Amino acid sequence: MREDRSPLIYEGIAKRTADLIRSGMLRSGDRLPSLRQVSRQNHVSLATAIQAYRWLEERDLIFARPGSGFFVTYGEHGTAMQGEAGAVMLSADSRPYDTASELWLPPRPASGLLPEHRLSRLIGAMVRRHPSMINYETGPAGDHDLRSQIARRATSLGLDCHPEDIVVTSGGLEAITLALRAVSERGDAIAVESPCSAATLSVLRSLGLVPMEVDATREHGIHLGRLDEMLTTRDIRACLFATNCSDPLSYVMSDASKRDLMRILARHGVPLIENDILGDLAYGERPSPAAAFAVQDNTQVCSSFTYTLGAGLRLGWLAPGKYLARVLELKAASSVSPPPLIQCAVADYLQGSGFERHLRALRRALELRTEVLAQAVSAYFPPATRLYPPAGGSSMWIELPPSSDACSLWERSPGNGIDWVPGCRFTTSRTLCDFMRIPATEVRGHAMDARITALGTQVKRMSF
Structure with missing residues (x-):
């Protein structure tokens, strides 16, 4: 056995970091060294660095933020978040940090499959035609033309959506984060499908929320009977589900199952946050989100252009329904909209038929x-x-x-x-x-x- 894999060594690394956190030398929100840096600085293997950070995560001292790294947990330190689901496993890549942001998320299509050249030309032409756009600001909701195009596509999928109902976000994970913050508080239980996206679990952990797992299968999607039982016996604040192309199982629930899902949630009065980020990648005809079958206005739909147009755009969107005012308040206080130039170029691209052909x-x-x-x-x-x-x-x-x-x-x-x-x-x-x-x-x-x-x-x- 290699010496650096000894539990005493990883515990020593973890406890030194814990002491820095509890003493105040590392404060809430501070970014921690990457796994590669921990490995190099302590002359240990990457596996030992992973074990050290896992030890800290299990004690609610640190959390992983997809694409950003590890941070000191907000609030009081040292008390693990309890829930039937248990503590979330280490939510970061066991590879060096510079590849960590890629691995958690669903694999992206190869760049040659995306309309990079077309979008580059649109952005360049827009700068030449409207150089003053560099100083253009959209406000927290985002560019109106882009929201109009998003609403048009959402309506075609069965959602009751208008441009004023859409909030443009910096990617799909921000949309999910805003939706969760609008309906929950730290310590609340959130129902998720199982297996569940690693990025989703990491977002829940970063917000101090407890994931409660509902079994799902490739053939049928979420097990609705077990969901109904959970909502009857547990205090579930919201459900965060992907009903189309879930990661990693990649099922698409039938329309009948989606209707049944919405009836169950309506009966229990539990809101749905729908992760539809991969919905556009369904083979064959594009399936509707479950929210299209909603019987109450208690849904939020999250999506993104990351997997259809390119991750570098950092462009997502949220249809928050009756939670719109709260989402806009959170958005204005926490982040700005993506670059207006990018938003306008994507709006231009969506206007024609090229996007559907793509x-x-x-x-x-x-x-x-x-x-x-x-x-x-x-x-x-x-x-x-x-x-x-x-x-x-x-x-x-x-x-x-x-x-x-x-x-x-x-x-x-x-x-x-x-x-x-x-x-x-x-x-x-x-x-x-x-x-x-x-x-x-x-x-x-x-x-x-x-x-x-x-x-x-x-x-x-x-x-x-």
């Missing part, structure tokens, strides 16, 4: 790449490996043979050139270690086959 081509390309990935995994992984074909997006959920432990494999040798994530990162219960999410972002070739072969070989070694 989405159709993107969906076909992603579906083909997931089929290619399935072929490679079937060829190079153990025969007992089970694949869960996605209904959309650019990743696949894979169940390994029972004797496999993807979580241990990831800590020993993360990557193999593939941004795969073990199943334990998608739950608060430290289970799902025989699952992994693999990105389907490549066309098949020698390089892809070599990486899948290497990963499959390691899985096979665990299976015997």
Whole structure:
């Protein structure tokens, strides 16, 4: 056994950091060193650095913010947040920090599949035509033309939406964060599907909210009977669900199930925050959000252009319904809208038919790449490996043979050139270690086959 993997060493690192927090030398909101920095500064392995930060997270001393790193928890320190779901597992990548922001989120389509050149031309033309736009401000709700285009598309999906009902955000995670803050307080319980997006779990943790997991399956989505039972027996403040292309299972719930979901929530008086960030990536016809079947005005829909136009735009949106005033208040106090120039260029792009053509081509390309990935995994992984074909997006959920432990494999040798994530990162219960999410972002070739072969070989070694 390597010396730096000793529990005494990681506990020593963690306790020194805890002492700095409790003494006030590290204050609420302060950013902590990255995992790579902890490893280098203490001359330990990356796995030991991960264990140290996990120790601190379990005691509610630090939290991970997707894409930003680790921070000291706000408020009183040292008391772990309790809930039936237990403490959230380490919500950051066990790779070096400079790749951490990429791994938590659902895999993004390859850049060649996105309309980068078209958007670049639109932005350049807009600057030339309207140089004064550099000084243009939109207010907290965002550019009106962009909100009009978003509302038009939302209406086509069955949502009762007008431009004034939309708030433009800096990406989809900010939309989810604002929606949660509008309806909850620290310590509240939030129902989520299980497995659940690692980024979503991290957002909940950063807000001091307790995730309560409801089982979901690839075939049917959220188990509505168990949800109904939970809402009857537990004090649930809100539900945060993805009903279209959930990460990592990538199911799409049927319209009938979405109607039943909304009836259950209406009967219990529990609001729905719908994560529809990946909805546009559903293979085939674009499914409607569950909020389209709402029987009460108690829903908020969150979405983003990150996976359809590009992450660099930092552009998302929120339809907060009756919580609009509260969301605008929170938005004005916490952040500004994305660059107006970007908003105007995207609004211009959405006006024509080019966006819908792009989405159709993107969906076909992603579906083909997931089929290619399935072929490679079937060829190079153990025969007992089970694949869960996605209904959309650019990743696949894979169940390994029972004797496999993807979580241990990831800590020993993360990557193999593939941004795969073990199943334990998608739950608060430290289970799902025989699952992994693999990105389907490549066309098949020698390089892809070599990486899948290497990963499959390691899985096979665990299976015997």
